[in-house]
Amino acid sequence: MMETVTTGDFGAGRGVSITEPVMEVRDLRMSYGSRAVLTGVDFTARRGEVLVLLGPNGAGKSTTIEILEGFRRRSGGTVRVLGEDPERGTEAWRARLGVVLQSWRDHGKWRVRELLGHLGGYYTAYSTPVRTRPWQVDDLLEVVGLTGSADIRIGKLSGGQRRRLDVAIGIVGRPDLLFLDEPTVGFDPEARREFHDLVHRLTDVDDTTVLLTTHDLDEAEKLADRILILAGGRIIADGSADALSLRVAGEAEVRWNHSGQRFVHTDTDATSFVRKLFEQHGEEITDLEVRRSSLEETYMRLVRDAEGEA
Amino acid sequence: MRGHLLRSGLTRGVIELRQTLTNGTDLFGYVLTPVLLIGLLFLIRDKTVPGSEISLGAYSLVSSLAMLLVLGALTSTAQYLTMDREDGTLLRAKATPNGMVGYLIGKIVLIVGATAVSCVAALVPGWFVVDGLRLDVTGALTLLWLAPLALLAIMPTGAMLGAFFNNARTAAVLMLPVTGLTAISGIFYPLAMLPGWLQGVAQAFPMYWLGLGLRSSFLPDSLAAAEVSGSWRLLEAAGVLILWSVVGLALAPGVLRRMASRESGSAVAARRERAMSRAV
DSSP, X not given: OOOOOOOOSOSTTSSSOTTSOSEEEEEEEEEETTEXXXXXXXXXXXXXXXXXXXXXXXXSHHHHHHHHHTSSOOSEEEEEETTBOGGGOOHHHHTTEEEEOSOOOOOTTSBHHHHHHHHHHTTGGGOOSSSOSSOOHHHHHHHHTOGGGTXXXXXXXXXXXXXXXXXXXXXXXXXXXXXXXXXXXXXXXXXXXXXXXXXXXXXXHSOOEEEEEOSOHHHHHHHOSEEEEEETTEEEEEEOHHHHHHHTTTOEEEEEEETTEEEEEEESOHHHHHHHHHHHHGGGEEEEXXXXXXXXXXXXXXXXXXXXXX | OHXXXXXXXXXXXXXXXXXXXXXXXXXXXXXXXXXXXXXXXXXXXXXXXXXXXXXXXXXXXXXXXXXXXXXXXXXXXXXXXXXHHHHTHHHHHHHSTXXXXXXXXXXXXXXXXXXXXXXXXXXXXXXXXXXXXXXXXXXHHHHHHHHHHHHHHHHHHHHHHHHHOSSHHHHGGGHHHHHHHHHHTTSSSOGGGSOHHXXXXXXXXXXXXXXXXXXXXXXXXXXXXXXXXXXXXXXXXXXXXXXXXXXXXXXXXXXXXXHHHXXXXXXXXXXXXXXXXXXX
């Protein structure tokens, strides 16, 4: 199910050569004592791609991200992030990464603008003609929707605002690669929508590569160029949401109205079923709906199968 | 780039210093010890150091600056480090290019600044309560090398202790050894009045030597007679403090690097969960 890797040929002049993937993970293994968490993870990310990493709790999503971020030593395998081994990443390498973790509570006494200005300062030395670093504080506040809270003490922000700040800090250095660990927990629907727009903006305008974990499958479907499902210590599925649902034996649900009654039928070959339906009843059929299995069903199915094997 | 980084670190320290000095709770903490101290000085204002004409109040005021400095440089350093590890500040520094260097510079500025504030808060009002303090050029020159050297001797140890504690609350137990050290380091009465073996213990630690140096700066030379060997042993003081600095600076980077390398998102999250379950 691995897709062939073709790197985009736009955005020249960046640090990573055109042909090189932004992330390359081969046979990544990780054990805590005798407990193996990752037993051979493989995947690749191209520039400007949004990868969504799904998986049950405890499957090793955070462990994987922490290894890629250079915060955790792996037990085995090869990992290349922006051309370097994260365990030996330099400060210049670090400057090209953005990190949004699950729970930050830091810098509670600082004011929003103050902290963004301060942290942005560390990136000035790594500014390039193609990518000016850091992001101007006022623009950044605008982009994440915190303009009105610029002078508020961080400890006083609401949960959703705090999360926006975390995202702002994650992108203040205008990263080439951004890690987002459950970024929208605590967001209301509007904030979630704004966040999705922001991610699209980052990938479209800045050509940022994004690796994101979430438990929200709608979010995954909306954002992902590619979905990776991590279960049983390895990647059990890798592809677009569409490709994944095709993989689950293409069962689809057909609903229609006939003489005032509602009918539901599940079939592996929905197209021929619908054809027959029209041959039989013609115009009497109204309100026809065909739904391929949703990402949620696909996900549940794939994870259950993988856990059954293990 | 070096210059830029240094500026970032200094700015960081100044911002955090301003935050702590405009925060009611923190401010109360800085002022409480000096206020208690002044109260004590007032009570003993008529007493003199045994075997001399010098007021015990003057002796204690000057010596207790050593205690305040150790409290700041050792206990606060350890507590700040534990706190910053607990809430993710340290991890944030790690996720930022050169962030750890900026963090350390900032912390040094903060701790030196806050310690200076609490020493001044004790010294200035105390000067009016007790008799017999003086400061001449030699004394001032002594302070110029003594105070930085003392901070250098103590802060690395404080940072290392901070690496060993898992949360800020347990780090507060550091108050106990510091209080114990205060009791045996000749802060409120001359060291010579203690049994010989205790004198030996006290002289292994920086607090006694710092106190000694401070007394030589602020008190008349006649008081040297009340010291252990009857003189200001400034050379020995410098020697002991330099030894502590060298050992501390040799060990601290390794210990801190080890501590920092263990920091990750899940480590912070786990600590947060423990903190939450304690709160319930």
